[in-house]
Amino acid sequence: MSDFKNQANILYTKGQFKDAKELYIKGIEEIKIGDKELSSADKELVSVLYCNLAVTNIQLKEYTQALNDATLSIEYNNQNAKSYQRAGDALIHLQLYREAKEMYLHAIRHVKDENSLQIANNSLQNSKMKLFYEPILQGTPKFYENIEIRYLDTVKEKSLFTKRDVKKGDILFMDTPFIHRISPDSMKRLGNLICHFCMKFIAAESIVYCKGPCKSTQYCSDHCRNESEKTVHTSRSCVDPNDKQSALVQYRNMVENLSTGTTLLLAESIYSMISHKLITRQSKNCNLALGTITHLKRGPLMAQQPSYNGNNLSDLQKQYQPLLELLKKTYYPTDPKDLENKLLMDEMNKLFSVDFYDNILGMINFNSTSTVVKSPTKTNSNNSSKNDSWGIGLFPIFSCMNHSCLPNVDITNEIEDGVNSVKMVLKAKKNLLEGTEILHSYCDEKLPKKSRQSILSQYGFKCSCSKCSSGLIASTRLKQC
Numbered sequence: 104m105s106d107f108k109n110q111a112n113i114l115y116t117k118g119q120f121k122d123a124k125e126l127y128i129k130g131i132e133e134i135k136i137g138d139k140e141l142s143s144a145d146k147e148l149v150s151v152l153y154c155n156l157a158v159t160n161i162q163l164k165e166y167t168q169a170l171n172d173a174t175l176s177i178e179y180n181n182q183n184a185k186s187y188q189r190a191g192d193a194l195i196h197l198q199l200y201r202e203a204k205e206m207y208l209h210a211i212r213h214v215k216d217e218n219s220l221q222i223a224n225n226s227l228q229n230s231k232m233k234l235f236y237e238p239i240l241q242g243t244p245k246f247y248e249n250i251e252i253r254y255l256d257t258v259k260e261k262s263l264f265t266k267r268d269v270k271k272g273d274i275l276f277m278d279t280p281f282i283h284r285i286s287p288d289s290m291k292r293l294g295n296l297i298c299h300f301c302m303k304f305i306a307a308e309s310i311v312y313c314k315g316p317c318k319s320t321q322y323c324s325d326h327c328r329n330e331s332e333k334t335v336h337t338s339r340s341c342v343d344p345n346d347k348q349s350a351l352v353q354y355r356n357m358v359e360n361l362s363t364g365t366t367l368l369l370a371e372s373i374y375s376m377i378s379h380k381l382i383t384r385q386s387k388n389c390n391l392a393l394g395t396i397t398h399l400k401r402g403p404l405m406a407q408q409p410s411y412n413g414n415n416l417s418d419l420q421k422q423y424q425p426l427l428e429l430l431k432k433t434y435y436p437t438d439p440k441d442l443e444n445k446l447l448m449d450e451m452n453k454l455f456s457v458d459f460y461d462n463i464l465g466m467i468n469f470n471s472t473s474t475v476v477k478s479p480t481k482t483n484s485n486n487s488s489k490n491d492s493w494g495i496g497l498f499p500i501f502s503c504m505n506h507s508c509l510p511n512v513d514i515t516n517e518i519e520d521g522v523n524s525v526k527m528v529l530k531a532k533k534n535l536l537e538g539t540e541i542l543h544s545y546c547d548e549k550l551p552k553k554s555r556q557s558i559l560s561q562y563g564f565k566c567s568c569s570k571c572s573s574g575l576i577a578s579t580r581l582k583q584c
Contacts (some may be wrong), residue, residue, distance in 0.1 A: 107133065108152055115155070120162045127156040141179075150180035157189040161196065169193040184213040184223070191226055195233065204230040221256075229254035232261060232398070239395055239499055246277040250541065252503055261398070261503040263541040269531045274520065275512055275541065278527040280496030281396045282334060282376060283474065284369040287359040289492045293478075298323035300331040301524035302476040302492045315341035323524075335372040337379040339434055350432035357426065365495050369471065370463050371430060374454070378434035381450055382441060388450050389459070395499035396470070404464040407561055420457040431455045469562055470502040471495045474525050475516045491516075494525065501527045506562075507542035508555060508570040511535060514543070 107130030114123035131152045134145050141149065153176035160169035173190035176183060191206035207227040214220045232254045240247040251266050269275055285302060297304055298321065305323040313320035313328065313336065320336060322328040332338075342349045351371075358367040377392040379385075386392035405411055405419040435455060441447055453459055478490035504512075512529045520528050529543070546558040552571055559566050 120159050124159045127152050146179045150176045150183050154186045154189055161192055166193050166196040182213050184210045200230050200233040225256050250276045263504050265535050265537055265539045267537050269535045271531050271533045273531055275529045275531050278498045278501040280498050282372055283494055283496035283525050284365055284372050285494040286365045293492050297492050298327050300327040303524040304479055316343050317341045334376045337375050340375040350429040354429040366467050369467055369495055373463055374430050374434055382436055389454050396497050399466055399502050400469045401462045402465040403461040404468050405461055420461050423457045423460050427460050471497055477518055498527050504541055504543050506545045508548050508568045510543045512543050
């Protein structure tokens with residue numbers, strides 16, 4: 104019966120899956136003829152044949168049958184790690200991610216070699232990623248219908264792939280920010296023309312104002328006002344900008360003219376959101392309060408600075424203390440009942456530690472992207488971009504893309520592509536086949552190599568793509584691009 108298996112394996116490696124399937128079935132039938140009791144060796148062989156049949160059916164996209172085969176393989180040998188692996192793979196395709204996770208855990212328990220262990224661990228991480236991200240993708244299918252998220256390995260981590268063929272110039276996917284901040288410059292130039300939540304340009308008669316003490320925050324709709332009040336413009340962050348005694352006004356005035364001003368203001372928005380969710384009991388801890396961006400890469404920003412020597416992180420982080428104290432005066436609980444709640448106060452003390460603040464800045468550094476909304480008003484000026492609104496945001500799906508100095512997508516900011524409010528819209532630079540990894544450049548790919556490498560170093564890796572180092576292929580994430 105091993106002849107059937109060997110012949111089928113050869114056909115499988117040649118991609119002749121239907122023929123391989125027939126031989127695997129014949130092998131199983133030959134062993135199971137009659138009602139005889141199978142020997143241990145026969146049971147083990149049947150388990151292997153069912154396991155191979157399962158992976159063949161996965162190749163044929165017959166996922167329910169593949170799951171049945173893997174289940175039978177486990178029945179004949181419940182120590183066969185590959186059987187659990189195949190069951191998990193079939194369940195992934197059936198979008199049963201929680202069940203797939205359990206199968207991969209079984210595979211890890213029974214695995215006997217390092218390579219299989221690595222595959223099972225990566226598959227386990229993939230099932231966890233699917234569990235987290237699929238509800239986001241399915242929540243707005245018109246945005247994400249062309250893409251899927253996969254966990255590849257500990258180097259690339261999360262990656263985006265095409266689910267179907269996409270033609271050059273077509274919109275591949277769109278993404279909206281979990282949290283976003285308009286730049287101080289745009290607020291000064293265009294604050295009376297745009298929505299302070301989605302950056303949409305609005306007519307004066309359509310403006311909806313904040314009802315709080317700030318008296319100046321404006322929106323394009325009740326929807327934007329309501330969403331803003333849940334995140335970036337909570338009751339504690341709504342202050343009169345002329346109140347010089349306000350700790351929050353002092354924070355904003357202190358950072359708005361810095362080169363990193365928009366980043367530090369986005370950090371303030373994140374603190375406003377986390378504090379609000381903790382105090383109102385919407386989230387149990389800081390991590391859960393980060394919602395759809397909780398899986399984004401984090402790490403202390405100070406560890407990326409030239410002055411960091413590996414041992415002085417705590418000393419460098421002390422520079423944040425004055426800013427953090429102003430945020431604490433604004434967003435720390437004041438209600439006696441809250442102050443007596445140990446779980447809440449533990450999270451609040453974590454939130455207002457210099458380490459957490461540094462890690463939030465690190466998350467922004469690693470994952471944020473610039474946003475632009477173009478003015479609908481045409482101008483003859485050579486510098487028409489002065490009329491555009493700018494900011495930075497954290498996008499849950501966009502941030503999953505890997506880097507390449509030879510990207511296969513472009514970001515479009517054109518109104519005709521639907522960018523009339525803060526949104527990332529990605530278009531294919533060339534024809535992309537189903538199953539192609541989606542890659543964009545973390546920097547301007549037209550820059551010289553030295554400039555690109557310098558910019559990319561802030562993301563914690565050195566690019567070694569074919570454009571940066573001859574003979575190497577472009578397409579990895581952190582350690583390569």
